[in-house]
Amino acid sequence: MYILLLSGGSGKRLWPLSNELNSKQFLKILEDRDGNKQSMMERVFQQLQEVGLDDRTVITTTSSQVDAIENQLGFRTSIIQEPSRRDTFPAIMLATSYLAERIDSEETVVIMPVDPYVELSFFERFEQLDQAVQAHPDALHLMGVEPLHPTSKYGYIIPQTSENMSIVDRFQEKPTVEVAADLIEQGALWNCGVFACRLDFLMQCLEEQAVPTTFEALRSNYEALEKTSFDYAVVEKTDSLFVHRYDGYWKDLGTWNTLTEEMPHPLHGNARMLHSKNTHIVNELQVPVLGIGLDNLIVSVSPDGVLVASKDETPALKEYLTDDTLPPQFEWKRWGYATILHQQQLDDGRYAVTRRLHIKAHQQISHHYHAHTDSTWSILQGRAEALIDGQSQQLGPTSVVHIPQGVPHTLTTLEDLIMIEIKYSIDWTEQDNYPLPTSIRSKP
Secondary structure (H helix, E strand, O other): OEEEEEOOOOOOOOOOOOEOOEOHHHOOOEEOOOOOEEOHHHHHHHHHHHOOOHHHEEEEEEHHHHHHHHHHHOOOOEEEEEOOOOOHHHHHHHHHHHHHOOOOOOOEEEEEEOOEEEOHHHHHOHHHHHHHHHHOOOOEEEEEEOOOOOOOOOOEEEEOOOOOEEEEEEEEOOOOHHHHHHHHHOOOEEEEEEEEEEHHHHHHHHHOOOOOOOHHHHHHOHHHOOOOOHHHHOHHHOOOEEEEEEOOOEEEOOOHHHHHHHOOOOEEOOEEEEOOEOOEEEEOOOOOEEEEOOEOEEEEEEOOEEEEEEHHHHHHHHHHOOOOOOOOOEEEEOOEEEEEEEEEEOOOOOEEEEEEEEEOOOOEOOOEEEOOOEEEEEEEEOOEEEEEOOEEEEEOOOOEEEEOOOOOEEEEEOOOEEEEEEEEEOOOOOOOEEEOOOOOOOOO
16 A cells, blocks of 8 residues: 655645745644644654555655655655646646556555644554455545534535445535535535545556656656546546545644644744733744734734734635735745845845745755856854855854855755855846756765
């Protein structure tokens, strides 16, 4: 049995804490058993480790999220990089071509989102899923969750019987609360987005697309795949469907009101609150936030913006966000993370961007040069070895280095490093970043 985790999302439902590069699965806002900050992705991967499935897990994602995954999970799992964000069907078909070159076609593949909030028993049920798939290899198997209450936030699976494993009668997409209550009376289950089948079932779906089926060839022809969901392209058109009943805890932490229900404390970061009820303050900045007399609110402060909203209104947050003129102010990197402190357009038309970089010990930034960007590094903490225009330099606190455009440069950290980087360039982006062969090897 292999696990395929789908990692995507534009990051708008949990704005301003999340963005396209820092989607909800990467937010370190939960806590592990020892009280350490933990992301949804780290929690899921830890649970997969506990049931012995971590070394059989593959993640599919877009290039914008690869650094975040490698930062949080290291290199403990294989990552399938999609050429562009297209939807779950093309992502799963690309993963199918990848797995087909590496594992037996009769293996069970469990497909699921990367960020459900569940108990360990959820993953322990996968063994039963595997057995059912092997007993019914021509069918598609789904997991359905026993609803806690009627809600319009989830889709519903209506089984034919109340058995733990049943043929699917029909689906209902996000009904009204009243309709949901009627469905629950009929034995309906929440659709948690988990599919299981044999790999050869998925290979047949791929072969029907009239596209190349080898991994590299399919990556080159990725746009030829229909941009649609796996539910629409496969599930709704499959005759043999089973649903497996799960009666444990499951929640999709996709909005502020559901996420705050699972936060261990009402305050996160530099914040205080007085005379308030059912309110959470999440502050990612160093400036203090004080809340007084707040009821049923979420207050979220990050480099990307400030949100003050009623929790009841947060499910519609994505609809209100229209300003995409500025790049994300926080970005995970495989070597650490970067926060934009200041940016502005100068009188000469060029742009100045000031970033604070946190680079973990024994990491190397890419060896590259910029065609239209001048940079200055100022080291605040830690030590590193830099290679600038072929010359090696030792950097430490108070070191300042200027790197003109066109000059190749890289550095390898000897310990955790914090530095301020100021860039003067023709635009906000780093599109003029040209990689060079690695000259300093990063330590494992």
